[in-house]
Amino acid sequence: MSKNIKLIHPRNQITEIIDRIYKRGMTTTSGGNISIIDEQGDIWVTPSAIDKGSLRPSDIICVKKDGSIIGKHKPSSEFPFHKAIYEARPDIKSVIHAHPPALVSFSIVRKIPNTNIISQAKHICGPIGYAKYRLPGSEDLGEVIADEFNKGYKAVIMENHGVVLGGSDLTDAFERFEALEFCASTILYGSQIGTPNYLTDEQINEFEAQATGVLPEMETTSYPAEEVEKRLEICKIVQRSCQQGLMISSYGTVSMRWKDNDFLITPTGVNRWDLEIDDIVQIKDGKREAGKKPSRASWIHQEIYNRNPNVNSIIMTQSPYLMAFGVTNSYLNVRTIPESWIFLQDINAVKYGNHFRKNCSSEIVDNCDTALIIENDSVIITGDKLLQTFDYLEVAEFSAKSIVLGNSLGELVPINDEQVEDLRKKFLS
Template sequence: MKQLDVKLMHPVEQINVIIGRIYRSGMTTTSGGNISIRDENGDIWITPSGVDKGSLTPNDIMCVKKDGTVIGPHKPSSEFPFHKAIYETRPELTAIIHAHPPALVAFSISHKVPDTKIVPQAHNICGDIGFAPYGTPGSEDLGKKIANEFKNTQYKAVIMENHGIVLGGVDMMDAYQRFETLEFCCRTIVNARRLGEVNYLSDEQIAKYVNHIPTNIPHFMDIDYPSDERALRSEMVKIIRRACDQGLMISTYGTVSVRWRGDDFLITPRNVARWDIVPEDIVQIKKGMAEAGKTPSRAVALHQRIYQLNPHINSIICTQPVNLMAHAITGTKFDVRTIPESWIFLQDVPSIPFGLIYNDIDGVAEMFNHNKVILVENDSVFVTGDKLLNTFDYLEVAEFSANSLVMASAIGPLCPISDKEIEDLKVAFNVK
């Protein structure tokens, strides 16, 4: 199984893959949204008008030639005018996505621009966001208003007043990852506002995060891939795909590692879209060195230290599900004592300050002697366990529980179970 490299596909195939992914992820409807690619000839390939987004094929994708000639079995999207206007305004952009994902539409209809500085990589991916005033859908007027926002070369994403979002990219994957990450930010902010005030990162904190990304990891050349190692790679890929399918991970963020032999382990690579990771992408770590030709996750040093200090831990998942992150960006306690079954699985979940996972690796790693799950403010959630499937189960339980807590916040104060009831659980389920 080879990596799905969208960049190498024909435009009709790229559009078909990405619109399908957007639709299956619940970020557009059967009739809503449109995406396009401008090729090296200046021709624009675009989704058709009035065709079910859930069953599009490459044969349905339309082409509008540079001279205006239309090729294909349907009409081009009614929003073609603003796609064309953006390409004319920003020649470096070759892919555009327009859709109506719920959280971004919430910002659109409240006339607000999301602040993406809730986690470091989100701002780096999305940048500053523009806001285009209302225009009739499909009109030349709307195209002019959107293109006018894109004249500001800092913007690669523009909120459309009472409409949705339009994003550009230097290629289709660049546009898609920006789109997916921006919707993640908006969903997280909306959920977080139910819990309390959102804490945003400063430019200085984001810069420190970038500076902590390792750049000089040593590599080893003598690499072997015995059958047990290959089996772990396949298992990791299945769990990563499952996490993406269930909204527990997005293409731009998520780290999975599994102990292999001793303190050696396998870990996900950096800068490979999580949706598309294949076994060959996984990075082998031996004695603190990465296999030659690959770059491991930015969190590789912490994963290594967790394995070294915690022999009972054999797998780690680090990710950013929206409901757990709603707690992480507000500093709201993730109170697992509200749901007995969740507490049995997870026990109490502490929260640690942003940056601590870089500044005190040993201290954080030692916390996993007593904690399965740790929230890192404005960063991520770390989940640990024995078998990878068990660790994934803990992640699911944690996010489902966090979702219930977010929903409960709209109903009334939380009512956790008592210390006596917790003691009863410890005895009944042999929890230490």
């Protein structure tokens, strides 16, 4: 989706976002609805009882300000609460309602996920409201949800139902939706292997206060063919990561060494789903491409490249099963799966905060591990070719998932030191 979504028709915006939600398994064929209110006060909304897996722009309904309906289907049965939200909050221009599994889990035990589980979620999601159960599709449901939005919330857990989120536009609402479901998933998975730990408001404020774009700007920038090719590769890997749930809209940094210790890196403040080739930031001789803000983690990437000549690509992201270990201080023992150990060896963890205090960087950047978890923040994966690094990320997340799921079956039994040594001799010598 173009970053200037005002130039995209609401029909197309809605179908693209519902397609992302459906393919990520965050709603069902019949579940969930999305709407946008335009400058004329007309509301564009998904139809009732139409397959969310094959929705087309022509399926989207327009409910005019005067109540008349344009379109070949009926509007969503939940339209009343969409309308109620817009009436309660003129600042909200888009609404997403869905039944993503983790957030539904919270709704049926009548709890609200604590977004202090990771660094940026509190800022993105804001405080979370809670709407008592009312009959789906009823005016009563619209009233209780509107009451929560009237309190200033932009995200509301619906008791025994799901979640509803608003935004200044559809991209804003989707970022909030994706981040909140990620928080819920991470808490759920973490609870299967330990006790989730939460960041303090002070720690989060310190994270948010990190300087961005502090590198001096280049006077001129050149774009040789090899550099452009690497930009495209980064964009493809970021898109693939988003599609597979290994990265979310609001967080994820990818970089590639370009020449010597110069590198290309993703920007800050750009939705990861919508990343384009000209968003990528070139870092050369300690300077940044003019007019662009590189990731706040740029200095980590720079130091990893400076001190590890065999590392040529880095992915720094949040994926739910890996972060289950990162939020519980639990050890991710990949010796349970021989193939995973061959790729990753042992995965270490560092305390939260060391990733943005430059004077405390040595445990992150010296002798950089293939995979390293930063508690309550992210996982760093390093490698040679970017596709190889992405493969390591997939292997690490799949391994973490297998261990989380296997934990409910009984005691995990890793391979022993002798077996590890056999692997080392055969595959790493």
